[in-house]
Amino acid sequence: MRSSLPGLGAIIFLLAFTSFPIVLLLGGGPANQTLEVAIYSAVRLDFDLVGAVRLALTQITVCAVVILLASASTPVVSVHGRSVAPSWRDALPAQMLQWLVLLLATVGFALPLLSVLTDGVISGFGRVLAQPTFWWSLATSLFIGSASAVLTLLLAPALTLGRAASAKRPVRILLGTPSFAYLAVPAVVLSLGFFLIVRNLGVAPAQAAPVVVIIANSLLALPFAVATLGPPLDAMVRARGKLIRSLGLSGWQQFWRVEYPLLGKDIGLMLALAFCFSLGDLGVIALFGTQDFQTLPLMMFRALGAYRSNDAAAIAAILLMGTIIAFVGLPRLFERIAHASR
Amino acid sequence: MLRAEHLAFAYGKDAQVYDFSFEAEAGSVTAISGASGSGKSTLFDLIAGFLTPKSGTLMLDGTNLLPLPPETRPLSLLLQSDNLFDHLSARENVGLGLPKGTSKAEGRRRVEEVLARVGLEGIADQTAATLSGGQKQRVALARTLLRHRAILLLDEPFSALDDETRQTIRALVGELTRSEGWHTILVSHHEDDIAALAARRYRLAEGRLTPA
Numbered sequence: 001m002r003s004s005l006p007g008l009g010a011i012i013f014l015l016a017f018t019s020f021p022i023v024l025l026l027g028g029g030p031a032n033q034t035l036e037v038a039i040y041s042a043v044r045l046d047f048d049l050v051g052a053v054r055l056a057l058t059q060i061t062v063c064a065v066v067i068l069l070a071s072a073s074t075p076v077v078s079v080h081g082r083s084v085a086p087s088w089r090d091a092l093p094a095q096m097l098q099w100l101v102l103l104l105a106t107v108g109f110a111l112p113l114l115s116v117l118t119d120g121v122i123s124g125f126g127r128v129l130a131q132p133t134f135w136w137s138l139a140t141s142l143f144i145g146s147a148s149a150v151l152t153l154l155l156a157p158a159l160t161l162g163r164a165a166s167a168k169r170p171v172r173i174l175l176g177t178p179s180f181a182y183l184a185v186p187a188v189v190l191s192l193g194f195f196l197i198v199r200n201l202g203v204a205p206a207q208a209a210p211v212v213v214i215i216a217n218s219l220l221a222l223p224f225a226v227a228t229l230g231p232p233l234d235a236m237v238r239a240r241g242k243l244i245r246s247l248g249l250s251g252w253q254q255f256w257r258v259e260y261p262l263l264g265k266d267i268g269l270m271l272a273l274a275f276c277f278s279l280g281d282l283g284v285i286a287l288f289g290t291q292d293f294q295t296l297p298l299m300m301f302r303a304l305g306a307y308r309s310n311d312a313a314a315i316a317a318i319l320l321m322g323t324i325i326a327f328v329g330l331p332r333l334f335e336r337i338a339h340a341s342r
Numbered sequence: 343m344l345r346a347e348h349l350a351f352a353y354g355k356d357a358q359v360y361d362f363s364f365e366a367e368a369g370s371v372t373a374i375s376g377a378s379g380s381g382k383s384t385l386f387d388l389i390a391g392f393l394t395p396k397s398g399t400l401m402l403d404g405t406n407l408l409p410l411p412p413e414t415r416p417l418s419l420l421l422q423s424d425n426l427f428d429h430l431s432a433r434e435n436v437g438l439g440l441p442k443g444t445s446k447a448e449g450r451r452r453v454e455e456v457l458a459r460v461g462l463e464g465i466a467d468q469t470a471a472t473l474s475g476g477q478k479q480r481v482a483l484a485r486t487l488l489r490h491r492a493i494l495l496l497d498e499p500f501s502a503l504d505d506e507t508r509q510t511i512r513a514l515v516g517e518l519t520r521s522e523g524w525h526t527i528l529v530s531h532h533e534d535d536i537a538a539l540a541a542r543r544y545r546l547a548e549g550r551l552t553p554a
Binding site: 239240242243245246247248249250257258261262 | 390392411412413414415417418419421424425427429430434438439
């Protein structure tokens with residue numbers, strides 16, 4: 001366990017440090033801003049791009065230092081394949097403490113979600129569903145989520161398999177970098193980067209918005225996608241890599257006949273992760289969204305800002321239900337399709 | 343004739359240096375034995391093309407095989423296990439050895455033919471996961487027949503089999519080697535297998551092959 005703690009601590013710290021939607025929604029003024037919210041304010045409210053870049057560089061530097069420090073400690077030993085539960089029994093006080101921690105964590109996680117559902121149901125969906133902008137935002141969310149998920153599906157296996165198949169260390173490092181780099185790059189910082197590129201190319205941000213949001217969401221989901229798909233792909237390469245190579249299987253034939261039937265459920269889980277990640281994104285859309293291009297999270301944020309908290313609650317409940325359905329349904333759907341294709 | 347001359351390899355700057363030289367004739371089995379860690383797998387990977395030697399040659403009837411990647415080398419592999427894809431049927435596994443462009447009808451006919459040749463009539467539609475160890479090795483051999491490659495590389499192919507099945511599969515390998523004219527290279531540390539099959543034998547020790 002000890003070797004895992006620095007990496008785990010770094011991830012938790014980074015997730016909190018780069019928190020954007022929660023701080024943005026809860027507000028509290030400049031005194032309670034995080035760097036991410038300050039970057040957002042600099043771009044959208046003050047249009048101070050120089051200031052925004054300065055803040056972004058500070059953000060990236062802190063994240064990079066944290067990751068380097070965590071990496072410099074004892075390397076994490078990764079174990080691929082299914083984990084085996086220890087067979088010893090903990091003492092009663094230890095068991096009670098574990099149950100208490102689990103209970104607190106479950107309550108802490110479930111209570112906000114339950115209150116979203118309850119408030120949303122009580123507020124009633126009728127008013128929100130009657131707004132044309134809701135349906136347009138829903139369609140946009142579904143389109144962006146699907147496109148991001150598909151792009152992630154193309155990138156994650158390509159990076160993982162390319163890395164597994166390469167014997168050259170620099171190539172392995174290069175192909176492995178996107179998998180963890182975007183853990184250190186917060187959504188708003190990545191969006192700012194795209195914003196500056198688009199501006200420098202002379203393209204209006206509103207025009208570039210759909211493409212940028214899809215690409216950015218896909219990149220941000222990549223670490224999680226690789227973490228989901230990586231171990232089973234690695235295991236497959238270890239077990240049958242030589243056979244696959246000697247038979248000359250490659251490309252579509254290799255994917256459809258070998259990888260997809262074995263990885264259907266994992267692919268479904270990866271798609272669900274990427275889709276839900278994009279569905280709930282506020283960090284990227286916050287910089288690129290407009291009145292004509294908005295997703296459900298942005299619509300919810302605007303409703304909150306306009307003191308239409310009932311509408312915001314209804315939209316949040318719809319988002320939550322959509323996320324749960326996607327997260328539970330997609331892996332099962334893909335597992336079924338994989339079984340049918342065998 | 344398959345001939346390797348001073349195939350040199352090392353895993354690192356201060357690591358053991360391997361220097362392999364051997365000959366293998368068509369239609370016969372050449373065995374390579376050695377203790378665990380002696381470099382048998384390294385030699386296997388060098389012949390198959392999964393590792394690139396620092397120097398040396400690997401010639402098949404005058405053609406240098408070293409520039410060829412594994413998928414285009416004229417060889418087939420038979421490993422100790424994981425020779426098949428468990429989710430595919432025997433027919434589909436064997437069918438992976440068909441040349442591109444083979445029609446469905448022709449492919450079906452040829453698959454049935456080679457499965458019968460290895461004594462597996464009637465199991466074509468069974469999923470590989472349901473086959474016994476011996477049946478799986480036969481299916482893998484059937485696929486090898488379809489591929490028409492000149493070299494068969496065996497890496498401890500009988501280790502996971504019981505004694506009776508082992509003898510049967512061994513006999514099948516010997517028979518197919520002779521009838522198909524394969525240059526069969528058997529990498530193994532089992533004396534019984536070597537004694538039963540090998541026409542020529544090398545011992546691997548300290549990174550070198552010595553005729554035995």
